[in-house]
Amino acid sequence: MTTPAANLSYRDIKRIVLERIKNRTWLPDSLLPNETDLAAEFSSTRTTVNRALRELAEEGYLERKRKTGTRVLNAPVRHARIAISLTRDEITATGAAYRYYLISSKRQSGPEWLAARLNLKQSPDVLHLKCMHYADNKPFQFEDRWIVIDSVPGVLDADFSEIGPNEWLVQAVPFTNVELTFQATRATPYVTEFLNAEQDEPLFTAERVTWLQGRPVTFARMHFHPGYRMVTQY
Amino acid sequence: MTTPAANLSYRDIKRIVLERIKNRTWLPDSLLPNETDLAAEFSSTRTTVNRALRELAEEGYLERKRKTGTRVLNAPVRHARIAISLTRDEITATGAAYRYYLISSKRQSGPEWLAARLNLKQSPDVLHLKCMHYADNKPFQFEDRWIVIDSVPGVLDADFSEIGPNEWLVQAVPFTNVELTFQATRATPYVTEFLNAEQDEPLFTAERVTWLQGRPVTFARMHFHPGYRMVTQY
DNA sequence: TAGTGGTCTAGACCACCCG
DNA sequence: GGGTGGTCTAGACCACTAT
Incomplete structure (x- = not known):
């Protein structure tokens, strides 16, 4: 050499x-x-x-x-970077017009599966939101959002009819840890209607759990419109 | 301050x-x-x-x-990192035993959609492989692989009955650029059989296009078993 | 042209960790 | 204990780019 x-x-x-x-x-x-x-x-x-x-x-x-x-390293582990942006930004970046719609908002005791997903022993008191995001008035994403009330002071006073929960949360509460999951799911009858999908059509689905120093903050399940593709390069 | x-x-x-x-x-x-x-x-x-x-x-x-x-930046763009490893490593990392099976191998002229996907004007001469990856003898992933023969010298002499195309490729050819796509697809009858899926069941599907300085090297479509979840943290 | 970040040098001290 | 990478300092020159 x-x-x-x-x-x-x-x-x-x-x-x-x-x-x-x-x-x-x-x-x-x-x-x-x-x-x-x-x-x-x-x-x-x-x-x-x-x-x-x-x-x-x-x-x-x-x-x-x-x-x-x-x-x-014997098997180099390459990494793909996936940009996590607000749904609004993802849509406007394509040149489309963004529209948001709040379907429902309800304070309730979280179901068992949610407690398990958040590593909680007891069912938390949560705010449960359902909403839609549209691109040029075409269905883009259905969002099923659960917010742990104890972890997010002021959430009950927020008005989610105008601003999406994710946009509100990122500026209202800090977080330290996020777990993201991607999977293919079958469109349920309920979601089918909002996403203009066929019965049982495959949907690209993301789930996000957000933590603040060990305390669960929020869980979200996002179903994308039929045909959605997540693209990245490396 | x-x-x-x-x-x-x-x-x-x-x-x-x-x-x-x-x-x-x-x-x-x-x-x-x-x-x-x-x-x-x-x-x-x-x-x-x-x-x-x-x-x-x-x-x-x-x-x-x-x-x-x-x-x-007004909207901080966070990034999730997704580890891209060989299917073998992804499986053995969970403690499961890895098994690979070559379904078919055929030299042919690439279909039109492939030429388009690779930004080629003419249909390339390709090697088309279909194979399966198993975890503890349970179906894990169906791989549909197209290799551009002109871009990969020696590919016709490789024996893909023992080693998977991805494992062979990473040690045989360099690459400069990779485009990854994730989506939800409907299981086709052909794939259904290999993945032990139901007809029309949603499958998590990844597509990867690999380039070497502007020349397309290979295209792969990978269908994961029903229920597969891709998990990451940030 | 001028101001900013991009990078390199030469040297130093230190934290970690294997033997 | 001793070797390695982790990091900091103080200073320098340069590349890019807005004006």
Whole structure:
């Protein structure tokens, strides 16, 4: 391994390291030279090498541990990034007009499945909302929203006839942890009507559980219109 | 805004900046002080402030541009990270045994929809594979795979009866760009049989198009077993 | 042209963690 | 205990871009 030309940027170093991994110059599960040695080889500094390796680890190619060193992962774990935006923004980004409609709002005791989903032993007191989001007056998403009243002070005073629960929540309560689930579900008769779907038609469905330091804040199930596709690149 | 205690790490600075955004000390669409001034306020250096702001931008809270400065985004775009691993690894990670089965393999001219999907004007010469992935002998995923022969030298010599096309491809050809799509589809009679699904049952379906510097490499459609959920956190 | 963020250098101290 | 990565400092030059 001869010394390459100097003045390598951290991007250059990332590229070279990735090449050597794909080359199998550095085999899976093997250790890379330490940062000081690599800096010497690249006529660079530890800071620059550090940034290159840190980002490659972040991208799933390397594993880094103090004392042990930097190891090539045998099955690089790539990650796709999915942008989580407000439904309003997702719709207006396509150039369509956004419309929101509140179907119903009811204070109630949460059902058992909800307590289980929120890791609660007792059924929480919740505000249960159903609403629709439209793009150019075509059904876009049906939202089934449950908000834990104890966790969200002021929620009973909010007016959800004009603003969607998600938009209200993001500016009203902080959160620390979110679990997102995607699945295919069968359209129920109730939802069918709002989404203009056929009976039993497959729907792309997302569920989101939001926590604030271990306390559950809200659970939402969102059914997208038939034919919806979630697209991402990496 | 008085000067806080010194010795703030970039993590501390991230936390403080985030607080001020949620506080509305710094309003959406407004500009933050420049890095030099922030470094002075935090009794830190530009390097440290830079890392904090860079990561917050990466996480979707800020937008940074030279000359203009650093701006608070009005609708922070959060991102969920979805780990993309080999089906084998996804299965063995749950403790289940992995089994792979090649249903069919055929060299053919790609259909029109495939050419369109790959941005090609002419139908490419492709290798078309169908295969199954099992977890503990239960159907896990049906894979419909199309490989552009011109883009993948040696693919005709590969033996896909033992190794899945994705596993073979990741170690045989590099790629630069991947487009991933998720949707809900209706189980076709053909797939129904392999996935042990009911007729018309909703299936969670992923499609992946892979490119190497503008040249299409492969297209895959993967139907997951009924009830499959893709889970992620952020 | 001028101001901002992007990046690199050279050096230092420290936290973690394996043996 | 000792080696590794994690991070900070202080300073510098540069690339981009709004005006």
